Amino acid sequence: MINPLDLYAKIESLIGFDAQYEKLYQIYLQLLHTLHVKTILDVGCGNGTFLKHLQNEQFNACGIDRSAAMVERSLALGVNASTKELEEFDEASFECVVAIADVLNYISPTEIEAFLEAVARVLPKEGYFICDVNTLYGFEGVADGVMCQDKANQFLCVDATFSNKELLTKIVLFEKEGDLYRKVEGSITQYFHPLSFFKKLKIFKLCSTKPVTLFGDEPDKTILILQKR
Template sequence: MSLDLYAKAEHLLGIEESTERLHDLYLNTLQNYPAKSLLDIGCGRGALMQKAQEMGLACTGIDQSEVMVEAAAAKGLDVSRKGICEVEGSYDAAVAVFDVLNFLDKDGLFVFLQCVAQRLNPGGVFIADINTLHGFTDVAEGTMTNEDEEHFLAVDAYFEAEELHTQFTLFTKTSPECYAKEQSEIVQWFHPLKRFRNVPNLKLTHYKNISLYDTNDKMLLVFKAL
């Protein structure tokens, strides 16, 4: 699964306001902990890292999308294209914003969380969000289109057997009468809250519902490294 097409089409998804709200929620939550260093997992274009640095945090970011990493690096941020299990060093805090955990299946999630725990200093905090079942079936599922002067995007998503399959089709203008077509599917997995209650080396200390697009469509999770 490649997230580069998603990165190219992100500006057509209408998620800017929701992303800013999530960033503010994460940063407000981080203020409750004495963190000095932060690892942003799935950092995107680095918007949260920029705000966190303004708060005095030393920030490092990773992302699987080359498009995202290049955009963040162009802002002078410390970012690289790698997965959490490839990261070295240790941090007081780590975040995984906007569905990062839902891009992992059950087995991948277990490995991911263990690698997060290994990168946190003792007592460090990990903050993430997940989609609720309602968020998948009543919010994410369906079809949408959007366009600007250079692009046309079609998104078709269906939820089945605890998996959300989203097909992205992007048309990019190459001349006044011609478009180049790119297509890719992204799969996300639903994870019930009980899946996070007995994670080795990470204790779920706090969780709360978030109403981002609808009522209780997401949930914020806060873990402490043991």
């Protein structure tokens, strides 16, 4: 079965959320300017679009992603991206770390504290971590359900079910090869993280939150501004 992150890279163009993500990127850019930071690490940088925005805004930024396919797309935009892990960077390497568009929701409750510790290590004292998490409405009212796309030589079906604070998304993609279709399938699990968890962190202080409405009638995401203690 294909790496779920690489599978998402294959279907990204079929999903068509560019306008919503662009709105999210602009909010992040506004926040970064208010914090007066210059060196930024984008964790889970995806196709590099936000890195390109950072580059255009004169930030000194680089990105990492566990999908080699996504990193390849980022590099094609002329930005600094790699498949490095957080542990490979020196301590206090960046003034700010960002994790945009569901990155934290891909991390399970048993792994998120270790992830946050890894983020804190590359930040100086009082450095910033800006991220977003899906609200319950984002999972129950937006993500839960079935979506199909039939375009030219590709057919995509995404079936997402939210239960017990987890969203299980099953993906089936058919791609035409000659007179036949090749089937590619996989699944991705996302996790709901309540704001109460971030308010109790010892290594970070939750400075502020910002509700964001991208897809529905009420906020489906919350942006968190965390500062290393």
